[in-house]
Amino acid sequence: MTTSPIDRVARATPAAAARRIRGLSDRTIAWIFVAPSIFLLLAVNIFPLIWTIRLSFTDFRVNRPNNDMEWVGLRNYQRILTDDDVWQTMQATAHFLIWTILLQVLIGFFLAFLINKKFRGNDLWTTIIVFPMMLSPAVVGNFWTFLYQPQIGLFNYVVAFFTGADPAGFSMIGDVHLAPWAIVIADTWMWTPFVMLICLAGLRSIPDSIYEAAECDRASKLRQFFTITMPMVLPFLMLAVLFRGIENFKMFDLVVQLTGGGPGNTTTLTSIDLKREAFEKWRTGYSSAYAVILFVTVFGLASIYVKALNKVKDR
Amino acid sequence: MNRILLAGVAGGALMAAATMPAAADGHATDLTLCWAAWDPANALIELSKDFEAASGHTMNFEFVPWPNFADRMLNELNSGGQLCDLMIGDSQWIGGGAENGHYVKLNDFFDANGITMDDFIPATVTGYAEWPKGTPNYYALPAFGDVVGWTYRKDWFERPELQAEFQSTYGRPLDVPATLEELRDIATFFQGRDIDGTTVYGAAIYTERGSEGITMGVTNALYNYGFLYEDPDQPYVLDGFVNSAGAVAGLEFYKSLYDAGTPPGSSNWYMGENIDAYKSGQVALQMNFAFIWPGVEADPNVGGGKSGYFPNPAGPAGQFAQLGGQGISVVSYSDKQDAALEYIQxxxxxxxxxKWWELGGYSALKAVVEDPGFATSQPYAQTFLDSMAIVKDFWAEPAYADLLIAMQDRMHAYVIAGEGTAQEALDKLVEDWTEVFEDEGKL
Structure with missing residues (x-):
């Protein structure tokens, strides 16, 4: 007769302990197992969220612990939503989000399509392409400042080589029109490989037999692309968009290193603005309201998006 | 010989024991001093070795690069942290340090140990130690006098062909500028010029966005054109002073200097970038705090007589310069306050x-700077003295960070991004600052 490890553990359990455990229902045992996780979730996520919501209705400042905390109702929310500067940061964030996602999806999908073909050195190229996403965003931001340097920067020289412009004649991070694109380019360089990997997973999940059947039906390559490849990769693409959207909505380190939010407020994204309010101005109540607004925005948009994603998957 | 040596050591030990109570008590303590990571901090490490030898205490240092210094250290103070026993905090922190209880009030300690603020340069006492300003309540000992001044390539200025060209263009010799307008002419003159086969530019000025850079730069123009922080007769009344016609002209001047005479790509430059640009031979002029001058003199490319120094030139409303520097305070959350006070003593x-001055630290003690040999002790010593005589400082209110961020935003948006007009930028600054003071309950 063979005995399983569970049987052995059961036999080794002291009789007194075994009696106590036998007295517990499955539901109780389940609760015992999940309780630590629930406690951690409450302590680390839920409680701070509730506390933040509470603080958002006050004028609390964490650097003035001796001051009385006053209840200000919706004043913080009203100030934020009627502040032109906040809306400007929202616009900067929207510009950054839309263009990074668009470029990363297009280039990432294109790269994945190429890498999916069998050719010599395929693995090596895949490794080289994914290299940027292995770097720290702060490091990427830092060295792109050098690439964008008008006098010594490689980027300016490459642009000058192709356009004939004076490399010292334009400053990617100092010009109000170019700076928003400077952060888009750096982020696209860094995170396109991530989108590519997800697309690659999607492409490789398509069985060859579907393409073979299409070939038998004499479907053109273009037709195969739009009726097989795209629909089957779409859920993966949408997942990549979700990940990049959430990540870029809270983008901070790369942009701070690259432009510091400038020139002026041109590249001040909401996360940078929020950090300034919370940890430089120490307006804790105000910044809590700001954080709640951003949370609701991201949560709302993400929920709508996930529903759409599920519909696509169910098709 | 050995006996003489032994006697000397014994004498030194006795003197140290007499001046350092802790050594006599034998309570050796590990002290941590927090400051910015820059050249003077290295000099302080050297200087503090004498304190360690004399007191028996061990000195540890927590130095943070300037761009993160305020964030890191104010976080530490606001959270009541015990990392720092001694804090050489920025001059603008003194209000918050005092009102929020971060710093120990030092009046009694000064009285008990014969330390008087009359012995220090008045501007440094007001700037680094007092809160409220103009009252004899001291929360720091002036530790490092600093001020914005200018460094220039003397060797370039002395070239006959450049002198002749400048003379024919501007009708005056190429020399240290007496006014800000003259300074802009010089910057424009050098902009894009070929010197020894290299393209050089006019001036490296403060334009940094993230911490305090552009504010520390633009104020050197604003003060000299008539900007005032508030109505001298009515505290916190800003309209007509912050955004006066003179202030607008000063801001327009700074933008014109940025547009006409600075290196391409210098849209986010502060101390470090300006030093690099100057030492690498990119610029003829450099705006920077005086702390860099010992490093310039020692530099093989631009030191050894190739560089000269001058105070911030005058404008239509007078001659002023932005105060830098810091005082040293005892952190109230430290449980080693006695040893920290010993250090200050x-x-x-x-x-x-x-010795602090010899090592490259700018002493604020009158006995040092008024010494007859001081002005000639270093090529930049006289400029330091002249500059310290014309200083003005930014707000030192507890809400200084709010005030600073607003100014950074408005100045960078106008000067670098070119958004709106100077009048609009200053009007918006008045609105921002008024809101801060209303929130503070001061208006």
Missing amino acids: WFAQPEIQA
Whole structure:
């Protein structure tokens, strides 16, 4: 007769302990197992969220612990939503989000399509392409400042080589029109490989037999692309968009290193603005309201998006 | 010989024991001093070795690069952290340090140990130690006098062909500028010029966005054109002073200097970038705090007589310069306050202050700077004295960070991004600052 490890553990359990455990229902045992996780979730996520919501209705400042905390109702929310500067940061964030996602999806999908073909050195190229996403965003931001340097920067020289412009004649991070694109380019360089990997997973999940059947039906390559490849990769693409959207909505380190939010407020994204309010101005109540607004925005948009994603998957 | 040596050591030990109570008590303590990571901090490490030898205490140092210094250290103070026993905090922190209880009030300690603020340069006492300003309530000992001044390529200025060209263009010799307008002419003159086969530019000025850079730069123009922080007769009344016609002209001047005479790509430059640009031979002029001058003199490319120094030139409303520098305070959350006070007592001694200057630290003690040999002790010493005589400082209110961020935003948006007009930028600054003071309950 063979005995399983569970049987052995059961036999080794002291009789007194075994009696106590036998007295517990499955539901109780389940609760015992999940309780630590629930406690951690409450302590680390839920409680701070509730506390933040509470603080958002006050004028609390964490650097003035001796001051009385006053209840200000919706004043913080009203100030934020009627502040032109906040809306400007929202616009900067929207510009950054839309263009990074668009470029990363297009280039990432294109790269994945190429890498999916069998050719010599395929693995090596895949490794080289994914290299940027292995770097720290702060490091990427830092060295792109050098690439964008008008006098010594490689980027300016490459642009000058192709356009004939004076490399010292334009400053990617100092010009109000170019700076928003400077952060888009750096982020696209860094995170396109991530989108590519997800697309690659999607492409490789398509069985060859579907393409073979299409070939038998004499479907053109273009037709195969739009009726097989795209629909089957779409859920993966949408997942990549979700990940990049959430990540870029809270983008901070790369942009701070690259432009510091400038020139002026041109590249001040909401996360940078929020950090300034919370940890430089120490307006804790105000910044809590700001954080709640951003949370609701991201949560709302993400929920709508996930529903759409599920519909696509169910098709 | 050995006996003489032994006697000398014994004498030194006795003197140290007499001046340093802790050594006599034998309570050796590990002290941590927090400051910015820059050249003077290295000099302080050297200087503090004498304190360690004399007191038996061990000095540890927590130095943070300037761009993160305020964030890191104010976080530490606001959270009541015990990392720092001694804090050489920025001059603008003094209000918050005092009102929020971060710093120990030092009046009684000064009285008990014969330390008087009359012995220090008045501007440094007001700037680094007092809160409220103009009252004899001291929360720091002036530790490092600093001020914005200018460094220039003397060797370039002395070239006959450049002198002749400048003379024919501007009708005056190429020399140290007496006014800000003249300074802009010089910057424009050098902009894009070929010198020894290299394209050089006019001036490296403060334009940094993230911490305090552009504010520390633009104020050198604003003050000299008539900007005032508030109505001298009515505190916190800003309209007509912050955005006066003179202030607008000053801001327009700074933008014109940025547009006409600075290196391409210098849209986010502060101390480090300006030093690099100057030492690498990119610029003829450099705006920077005086702390860099010992490093310039020692540099093989631009030191050894190739560089000259001058105070911030005058404008239509007078000659002023932005105060830098810091005072040293005892952190109230430290449980080693006695040892920290010992350090301050030691640091305040005239012979220690003299050595501080020798090592590259800018002493604020009158006995040091008024010494007959001081002005000629270094090529930049006279400029330091002249500059310290014309200083003005930014707000030192507890809400200084709110005030600073607003100014950074408005100045960068106008000067670098070119958004709106100077009048609009200053009008918006008045709105921002008024809102801050209303929130503070001061309006």
